[in-house]
Amino acid sequence: MTPLLDPLKPYPSARLREAMAGLEAPAGTAPVPLHIGEPKHPTPPVITDALTASLAELEKYPLSAGLPELRQACAGWAARRYDGLQLDPETEILPVLGSREALFSFAQVVLEHVSDDPKPAVVSPNPFYQIYEGATLLGGGEIHFANSRAPRFLPDWSQVPETVWQRTKLVFVCSPDNPSGSVMQLDDWAELFALQDRYGFVIASDECYSEIYFGGNKPIGGLQAAQQLGRSNKGIVMFTSLSKRSNVPGLRSGFVAGDAELLKAFLLYRTYHGSAMSIPVQRASIAAWNDEAHVIENRRLYQEKFDKVLPILQTVFDVRLPDASFYIWLKVPDGDDLAFAKTLWQQAAIQVLPGRFLARDTEHGNPGAGYVRIALVADVETCVKAAQTIAALYRR
Structure with missing residues (x-):
């Protein structure tokens, strides 16, 4: 086996299972899974109608570049969503099998490791989506972290040494952020673009939570920020997905957009990688990107959950409405996030994810320690009952 596999760490959910081994929930109590960000809305x-209507097209091999109609639907959505953002559907958009697959494979295209040279560096927020780390290590790179801390929970790029910036090939950003739900503002993008101009790295902008926002405060995207700042999209690729936006995590559908030169190389890689999207999934994706009514209803359901859950938790905890996403990033009272998660499981069969499992230890500490991530993906009643139980346990 390749030695590149050796440094890979278990996924946060696997670490949670290991930590909970041997701990029993109350007898007869059904588990309340609030630890995994899997959408549960219908x-x-x-x-589904578009998917089933096109099943006969399973007899055809799909192209890696996707149907022209799909790329056009993606470009049309981007223009509506990001204030007139203009993307060429022929060269600046590429359908992918969900953002996770694309984030991983894109790193393999960007990173180039010559054995006699120092490893290429990749910079990631911390806490972070673990695929960033795995993609880096399996691409022969070396990952460095910029910790995110209160009150804004956005990466502190100043923690990255100059010697690391000088060999950085790729920077992952996640806005809206997983796990905190924080959103980069235009000034934050300007700061990152200034670093890009100085060091010449590629930006991979993970925006899969962009459509779960509140009060009409649409998160700005990386390509949109570049446009507003009078920049081109050179060196920037946006990753987005239907999983959270449209409640179809099993469809495995999204798209990447941005720098045409990078996407040309990415398409070549994907042609060999064998990651073409089936035509029925493409037809369903076209229907999804062209419809906003279901997305508005989706946001309304999440808003309702936050409106009912947060006042309950705020009677006991220091917790706020995220800028976007369906996560609550809750600061635990005694600072021990793992003990907090164990207590909820043993006392009430409620599953939450300790923040330490979403981050790595650094010289500046583990920025996830002392927090838990709660995913409001269950129905309203379940989320409210869970909040009431959690508050009651810690009000004693």
Whole structure:
């Protein structure tokens, strides 16, 4: 086996299972899974209808570049969503099998490791989506972290040494952020672009939570920020997905957009990688990107959950409405996030994810320690009951 596999760490959910081994929930109590960010709202009929209506097209081999109609639907959505953002569907958009697959494979295209040279560096926020680390290590790179801390929970790029910036090939950003739900503002993008101009790295902008926002405060995207700052999209690739936006995590559908030169290389890689999207999934994706009614209803459901859950938790905890996403990033009272998660499981069968499992230890500490991530993916009633139980346990 390749030695590149050796440094890979278990996924946060696997670490949680290991930490909970031997601990029993109360007898007869059904588990309340709030630890995994898997959307549970019903899949909209506009998507399932389009999928089933095109099943006959399973007899055809799909192209890695996708149907022209799909790329056009993605470009149309981007223009509507990001204030007139203009993307060429022929050269600046590429369908992918969900953002996770694309984030991983894109790193393999960007990173180039010559054995006699120092490893290429990749910079990631911390806490972070673990695929960033795995993609880096399996691409022969070396990962460095910029910790995110209160009150804004956005990466502190000043923690990255100059010697690391000088060999950085790729920077992952996640806005809206997983796990905190924080959103980069235009000034934050300007700061990152200034670093890009100085060091010449590629930006991979993970925006899969961009459509779960509140009060009409649409998160700005990386390509949109570049446009507003009078820049081109050179060196920037945006990653987005239907999983959270449209409640179809099993569809495995999204797209990447941005720098045409990078996407040309990415398409070549994907042609060999064998990651073409089936035509029925493409038809369903076209229907999804062209419809906003179901997305508005999706946001309304999440808003309702936050409106009912946060006041309950705020009677006991220091917790706020995220800028976006369906996560609550909750600061635990005694600072021990793992003990907090164990207590909830043993006392009430409630599953939450300790923040330490979403981050790495650094010389500046582990920025996830002392927090837990709660995913409000269950129905409203379940989320409210869970919040009431959690508050009652810690009000004693």
